[in-house]
Amino acid sequence: MPQGVVAGSIPLFAGHPSPDLLPIDGLQRIIRSAWDAPNVARFLNYGDEQGDRQLIEFLVERLNRAEGLGICGENLMIIGGSTWGVGMATQQLTAPGDAVLVDAPSYRDALHIFRDHRLEICAAPIDDEGIIIADLERCLRKLAADGVAPRFYYVVPNFQNPSGITMSRERRLAIIELSRQYDFVIVEDDVYSDLRFEGAAPPSFFDLARGENVLRLGTFSKTLAPGLRIGWLIASPDRIAGFVESGMLRMGGGANPFTAAVVADYCHSGVWEAHVQWLRGQYRRRRDIALKALEASMPSGVTWTQPRGGYFIWLRLPSSAPVDALEEQAQEQGVYFASGKGFYVNPADGAHHLRLSFSFVPLPDLRKGIEILGNLIARMAE
Amino acid sequence: MPQGVVAGSIPLFAGHPSPDLLPIDGLQRIIRSAWDAPNVARFLNYGDEQGDRQLIEFLVERLNRAEGLGICGENLMIIGGSTWGVGMATQQLTAPGDAVLVDAPSYRDALHIFRDHRLEICAAPIDDEGIIIADLERCLRKLAADGVAPRFYYVVPNFQNPSGITMSRERRLAIIELSRQYDFVIVEDDVYSDLRFEGAAPPSFFDLARGENVLRLGTFSKTLAPGLRIGWLIASPDRIAGFVESGMLRMGGGANPFTAAVVADYCHSGVWEAHVQWLRGQYRRRRDIALKALEASMPSGVTWTQPRGGYFIWLRLPSSAPVDALEEQAQEQGVYFASGKGFYVNPADGAHHLRLSFSFVPLPDLRKGIEILGNLIARMAE
Numbered sequence: 176m177p178q179g180v181v182a183g184s185i186p187l188f189a190g191h192p193s194p195d196l197l198p199i200d201g202l203q204r205i206i207r208s209a210w211d212a213p214n215v216a217r218f219l220n221y222g223d224e225q226g227d228r229q230l231i232e233f234l235v236e237r238l239n240r241a242e243g244l245g246i247c248g249e250n251l252m253i254i255g256g257s258t259w260g261v262g263m264a265t266q267q268l269t270a271p272g273d274a275v276l277v278d279a280p281s282y283r284d285a286l287h288i289f290r291d292h293r294l295e296i297c298a299a300p301i302d303d304e305g306i307i308i309a310d311l312e313r314c315l316r317k318l319a320a321d322g323v324a325p326r327f328y329y330v331v332p333n334f335q336n337p338s339g340i341t342m343s344r345e346r347r348l349a350i351i352e353l354s355r356q357y358d359f360v361i362v363e364d365d366v367y368s369d370l371r372f373e374g375a376a377p378p379s380f381f382d383l384a385r386g387e388n389v390l391r392l393g394t395f396s397k398t399l400a401p402g403l404r405i406g407w408l409i410a411s412p413d414r415i416a417g418f419v420e421s422g423m424l425r426m427g428g429g430a431n432p433f434t435a436a437v438v439a440d441y442c443h444s445g446v447w448e449a450h451v452q453w454l455r456g457q458y459r460r461r462r463d464i465a466l467k468a469l470e471a472s473m474p475s476g477v478t479w480t481q482p483r484g485g486y487f488i489w490l491r492l493p494s495s496a497p498v499d500a501l502e503e504q505a506q507e508q509g510v511y512f513a514s515g516k517g518f519y520v521n522p523a524d525g526a527h528h529l530r531l532s533f534s535f536v537p538l539p540d541l542r543k544g545i546e547i548l549g550n551l552i553a554r555m556a557e
Numbered sequence: 558m559p560q561g562v563v564a565g566s567i568p569l570f571a572g573h574p575s576p577d578l579l580p581i582d583g584l585q586r587i588i589r590s591a592w593d594a595p596n597v598a599r600f601l602n603y604g605d606e607q608g609d610r611q612l613i614e615f616l617v618e619r620l621n622r623a624e625g626l627g628i629c630g631e632n633l634m635i636i637g638g639s640t641w642g643v644g645m646a647t648q649q650l651t652a653p654g655d656a657v658l659v660d661a662p663s664y665r666d667a668l669h670i671f672r673d674h675r676l677e678i679c680a681a682p683i684d685d686e687g688i689i690i691a692d693l694e695r696c697l698r699k700l701a702a703d704g705v706a707p708r709f710y711y712v713v714p715n716f717q718n719p720s721g722i723t724m725s726r727e728r729r730l731a732i733i734e735l736s737r738q739y740d741f742v743i744v745e746d747d748v749y750s751d752l753r754f755e756g757a758a759p760p761s762f763f764d765l766a767r768g769e770n771v772l773r774l775g776t777f778s779k780t781l782a783p784g785l786r787i788g789w790l791i792a793s794p795d796r797i798a799g800f801v802e803s804g805m806l807r808m809g810g811g812a813n814p815f816t817a818a819v820v821a822d823y824c825h826s827g828v829w830e831a832h833v834q835w836l837r838g839q840y841r842r843r844r845d846i847a848l849k850a851l852e853a854s855m856p857s858g859v860t861w862t863q864p865r866g867g868y869f870i871w872l873r874l875p876s877s878a879p880v881d882a883l884e885e886q887a888q889e890q891g892v893y894f895a896s897g898k899g900f901y902v903n904p905a906d907g908a909h910h911l912r913l914s915f916s917f918v919p920l921p922d923l924r925k926g927i928e929i930l931g932n933l934i935a936r937m938a939e
Contacts (some may be wrong), residue, residue: 191602191603192602194597194601194602197597197598197602199597199601202601206588207585207589212665214577215576215579215581216579216784218733218784219576219579219581219584219782219783219785220573220574220576220782220783220786221573221783221784222779222785224782227851236649242833255637255808255809255813256808256809257809258807258808258809258810259807259808259809262804262805262806262807266648266805270653271652282803284807284809287804287807288571288804288805288807289804290804291803291804292804292805293804298807388754396603396809400600400602400815401602401603401809401810401814402600402601402602402603402604402809402810402813402814402815402818403601403602404808404809404812404813404814404815405816411607421673422644422666422669422670422671422672422673422674423643423670423673423674424644425638425640425643425644425649425666425669425787426637426641426671426786427637427638427639427640427641427666427783428638428640428780428783428784428786431637431784431786431813431816432784432786432815433782433784433785433786433815433816434813434815436784488809528835550896
């Protein structure tokens with residue numbers, strides 16, 4: 176169970192994959208067959224700081240095939256998951272007192288990382304197409320007036336955590352334009368893009384900017400298993416070399432040689448694409464059930480996003496239902512969600528928001544948890 | 558093969574375990590049996606930021622039993638290997654421009670980490686009992702005169718990398734005294750202590766200081782397999798809580814849930830102690846062969862340490878044999894060693910030193926490599 180989960184409760188806060196979505200059989204097959212004596216050093220000894228070669232090769236080939244990126248092995252390194260990559264990027268690109276740009280709301284763990292690095296965090300609000308460019312420009316002009324150059328803009332571009340929103344192509348292009356004008360890097364935390372349920376994906380920032388001044392993070396946490404702690408970073412060859420060589424990011428023999436080799440063999444065996452395809456159906460079904468339950472249970476005045484992929488739905492509560500009061504009452508009934516307050520630089524901005532995760536809880540609990548929340552919100556309006 | 562190894566060469570530089578010392582059968586048994594469906598989330602999902610509970614429990618019990626430490630679960634967290642821990646400690650305890658204290662020579666990757674964090678590195682020489690206290694005091698007085706308080710003293714206390722030296726109990730006590738007087742932390746990178754071939758171990762800094770202001774790092778890299786990337790950090794409960802909560806050290810669900818669970822189950826099955834016992838015999842044999850080969854091959858004027866454990870022997874070359882010239886000639890004959898220059902803040906201090914690792918190469922290569930070096934050094938004296 177995720178940390179902090181009370182037995183018997185409905186943890187709608189948990190951004191974990193449901194245990195039945197973890198490919199235990201497939202991974203066990205790989206681990207049983209691939210790991211023989213001539214191969215053992217690749218699994219068990221120190222590796223290369225850039226990461227498992229066969230996994231790098233697989234990812235480069237896949238990204239070039241699926242997106243026409245045109246990257247090579249020098250553009251990619253293996254990392255211990257994407258949150259870890261956000262920490263790495265922050266460590267490498269900033270010093271205490273520097274400024275970074277984020278969406279409001281934004282990924283909670285990223286805000287925590289930026290705060291503990293003692294950065295000035297400048298947030299601009301999002302709408303259904305992502306960050307609002309006029310507001311971002313206002314941030315940038317204000318920083319410029321103070322003589323501050325922001326180091327990077329951090330974004331989850333697809334099925335954003337917490338809102339589920341995907342940023343439009345136009346917004347991406349406008350941000351790339353601003354990144355050139357104001358000289359900041361774009362850190363693209365692209366963890367959910369493989370879990371698209373419908374519609375076409377806009378090109379990545381990395382693609383649109385032709386790889387210039389973009390760090391793009393990816394992960395196997397959502398499409399294989401978080402416990403393996405394997406992700407990747409795509410950037411220009413000189414940036415990758417800088418990360419690999421940096422004493423500040425020393426991993427001691429590359430990111431997780433054992434699990435990286437397992438993931439590489441799993442992917443090379445050809446079963447990963449089918450697994451991702453299957454997962455898309457599973458998560459789409461979960462999303463549909465959650466949206467249907469919201470439709471059936473929520474009183475008027477509550478609005479929510481319609482994510483086309485990923486793990487999350489973002490709710491806006493009516494003024495009669497402050498999230499703190501709802502949280503207290505919901506927990507009494509065993510329902511836990513992620514309060515909107517954790518996703519804002521200024522927590523009060525999230526006082527009428529909450530994030531529901533449809534990825535983890537059993538389907539009956541998903542319906543029941545949403546129904547309980549709907550009843551509580553309705554009662555608060557009385 | 559370790560990174561940078563030329564096929565057919567004798568890589569006496571490699572601080573890797575020899576592939577035949579990796580417990581492939583034992584680990585495969587664990588991975589095949591322990592990882593069943595009710596257990597799968599522990600292996601494959603996000604874990605607790607402090608690390609796998611069962612591994613924490615095992616380590617606490619073992620350290621209390623073997624050393625009488627008297628620690629509890631709040632004193633220990635799981636990390637992704639000890640080099641990673643050095644990075645964590647540096648990140649958490651220092652800011653650019655701060656000073657740290659090290660041995661001369663010291664672990665090369667630690668120096669790399671400190672340098673890239675833009676720290677002032679103050680080194681004092683070692684003798685057969687570890688750092689020379691009078692020289693360390695001179696460093697401290699000089700820093701104090703400049704108004705600088707060093708943040709920590711970094712040391713590999715047992716079978717030091719690169720020298721193989723173990724610091725005496727008296728020196729440890731003197732350093733703890735100084736750490737109180739000058740208010741610095743001791744970072745004890747205790748990676749080799751389980752590989753003791755003979756004699757009794759002095760108590761750890763953590764033990765002698767009753768856990769006050771000591772961070773002690775341990776690892777399974779030397780006694781199980783580096784590719785699993787599992788180590789641990791012991792410190793006071795408030796320091797551990799600080800590390801676990803810190804956004805600067807975010808791992809995204811704890812250090813490597815999959816391999817941590819594998820290691821925990823391996824250890825709990827009771828086979829680890831026997832494996833460590835067996836490894837001690839294997840590495841002792843390798844050490845003996847290396848020392849015998851040095852005795853037989855080295856001309857007069859070459860001296861070396863007599864490590865009682867660990868991986869390394871440290872050679873001092875005569876003035877006729879500068880390490881740069883020897884390195885060039887040795888590489889022409891396919892023999893690679895670690896030049897002494899990488900282990901000093903001021904590389905020139907290592908211009909007549911080299912580190913031999915007896916952990917990795919096949920035994921005939923160990924003898925042959927040392928013989929080739931002996932011949933080259935003898936010829937340089939002619």
